[in-house]
Amino acid sequence: MEYYELLAKRRMYRHFSRQPVPDPVLKRILEAATRGPSAGFTQGFDFLVLNQRPALDKFWELAITEDWKEKTTSHQGLWNAPVVVLPLANPDAYLSRYSEKDKSYANLVTERDWPIPFWFIDTAFATMLMLNSVVNENLGALFFGLFRNVDLIKNAFRIPDTFHPIGAVAIGFPTSDTKSSSAKRPRREQSSQIHFNTFS
Template sequence: MEFGEVVRKRRMVRDYDPDRPVPAAVVERLLRHATHAPSAGFSQGWGFLVLDEPADRDAFWSATTPPGRAPSGWLEGMRRAPLVVVPHSNRSAYLDRYAEPDKGWTDRDPGRWPVPYWDIDTGMASLLMLLTAVDEGLGACFFGIPGQRVDRYREAFGVPAEFTPIGAVTIGYRAPDRLSPSLKRGRRSVDQVVHRGRWSQD
């Protein structure tokens, strides 16, 4: 598939065929492509938890779903995904890297960073997985783990303290799914979001 077509076809998919697992070779390509994301100082401070066994996926949904919430609507379709990948960022990897002699920030002060590049870089790795999924004929969806459920998620999967889940990605073969109502907002045009030379106040 041509790259332009991959970009145009990418959208968040919220329902999957539970009877078609993602082939192991495709899973490996998804993860390998994710590791080609840019990272500040080539810190590569990310970690990916792969959940492709039914018991592990069930544990993920149990840990991350607020109690009393029935798996209906979008959640029901999401739970049918045969693959869940949880990307994590590691701030310490960046602070350690930039304390090395070629960078020299030996105080390891997070305040030196104008934005949390550890989260941004892991987000870019996630986007590469989303694009790879489209290129492989799959659907995928990036979504957040509710803040109040993160500790339960960590406990369920033994996630080390230095790694922070920035969200999760469901991946699988698409089932006929409804389009998000948010799409009715329409895509903003290039002219609406691009400013050349000076920020327009229009």
């Protein structure tokens, strides 16, 4: 697939069949995610991949309520996705890397010293690579926020305390095309969004 065609084609899907994602395909998608840039080449992001039903069922049990599951029309079938990946940002890896000789000049000693937390940036870049690779494999994905029970989810899957899931990515074979309320918003005019040489 041509690169710009792929970007234009990418969008979030919220309904999946239970058809499994073949292992080699999943492997390619995950490998792509590890190819992202990272500050100081810290690579301070991990991925928790849930691709077995008991693990997936546990995740959904904690991540969403029965009430929402019944009521949502935009996300019916999200929980059928055969794969859910939690991209995990690890600030400690950055604190450690930036205490090394070639980086210590920056004086980024505690998390609060970082004007922008690079661990979230790097983890998001990696996640974007995953989303694009999903398109390249003719699958669908949804990146979604975790709004409840994050500590319980971390506990259930033995995620170390210092790792923060930036959200979750459901991956699978999309079954329908219902857009969320957000996706119905119009795309911004590029002329109002891209500023050449001066902002205004």
